[in-house]
Amino acid sequence: MATPAEGSLRRFSLAIDAMGGDHAPQSVLDGLELAAERHPQARFLLVGDEAKLTPLLATRPGAAKLCAIRHAPDAIPGDMKPTQALRQGRNSSMRLAIDAVAAGEAAGVVSAGNTGALMALAKIVIKTMPEIGRPALAAIAPSSRGDVVMLDLGANVQCDARNLVEFAIMGDAFARAVLGLPAPSIGLMNVGSEELKGDERVRQAADVLRGGSTGLNFHGFIEGHDIAAGTVDVVVMDGFTGNVALKTGEGALKLMGGLLKQVFTSSIPARLGYLLARPALERLREWMDPRRYNGAILLGLNGVVVKSHGGTDAKGFAHAVDVAMDMVTHGFTQQIRESLSRLAPETPPLVARQD
Structure with missing residues (x-):
């Protein structure tokens, strides 16, 4: 009650x-x-x-x-x-x-x-919104140029061209609402940056995004290293690739933290070096704090849905609430609907779905 x-x-x-x-x-x-x-x-x-x-x-x-x-x-x-x-x-x-x-x-x-x-x-x-074939799981990740949006992170292992275009539209709206970017750049993950690289569904999605009907700031194809480099603001990929990229990135951050600890505890001079470098290392730790990136979002639904990490503490859960409030305050769901209204009904799937 x-x-x-x-x-x-x-x-x-x-x-x-x-x-x-x-x-x-x-x-x-x-x-x-x-x-x-x-x-x-x-x-x-x-x-x-x-x-x-x-x-x-x-x-x-x-x-x-x-x-x-x-x-x-x-x-x-x-x-x-x-x-x-x-x-x-x-x-x-x-x-x-x-x-x-x-x-x-x-x-x-x-x-x-x-x-x-x-x-x-x-x-x-x-x-799910009527215009959306499949919802996508998105999250924010760090890069050398600031925060980036990554999706899909595992909700859809297999996607067609239309799904990828929808992910781009949802990622654009998310970056505007949560990161405050007026015209976020969109990158489509591929095995190379050349236009002829990749399978048919990825090339078809790129053709739609280049065509201008979505109104998105499409950068083009990107590769795995572009995530950490911050080449684009929104990284679009299928759920299989996204989940691998996410877990690889998490592992790399843990590895770097462990290696830094080993280096600064390996000898007395190293410990002294740590004391001198401590203010800078504290800033680095704050920037890399996983709680700062807590809050994955299920995009494409008729409402805001945010998933906080199950093991997070108060600071991490508060950040998940921050993400949800940003989306609510900025009318995220309506932004997606308006963007989808510009997408022609005949936009592919030209490649058959494989459910």
Whole structure:
């Protein structure tokens, strides 16, 4: 049952799955306490076990001012299969938070819970935009020139030309809303930058993007090294390639951090060098902090859906809320619809889908 405060709110900025994640609900509420300082005008529908949430919320005054609690008796465990979540999760905190978006009570949802379950429930309940063939999973990553948007990161292992064009449109809208870029450059991942490289679907997608009907700032083909170089603002690829690129990048960052630690602890002179370099290394660590990039977004749905890493802390969850609020504030969903309206209906798939 909703708290009395809920009835006084016409529409919530976000619905929050309070029970999703490795350290929920404490980390979720701690994150909302931080987010409350940045978004004092926001209103959050906190969905979860009311008996647990009420005393915890009382100790976090900033979040308490912005939150209303809706009781959910169940929670979806991290190891539950998406098909089970669809059948058995109707009274879960994740499902009821998603239901609030589908019903128009909230503009978006943030969850640190089971990724597969979140994607399945969001696609079934909130539904994909009519113009979108498949939703895409997107995230922000660091580069030498600033943050870049990467998609798809695993939602669609196989894509056709039309899917890739749609990903470009959604990535453009996301970069405008979250990164504040007025005309983000779009790059299509390929095995080479030459126009004749790649398979038929990639070349067909490039032809559409070059044609100008989408109104996008299309850079052309890019390669893997262009991600870290920041050659473009939005990197578009199929989900198989995107997931490999994401995990490779995460591994490279961990490797670099481990190597730096080894170098600066290898000898007494190295330790002294660390003391001298410490201010610069602290800035580097802050720039590379994975919590700063927490919050993957499922694009192409009739509402904002943000997936926080399950093991994140308060700072990481607050960043996921920041991402969702940016998308809500800037009318992200409407931006995608307007961009799609410029895309001709006859735009491929010229290559048959392989579901």
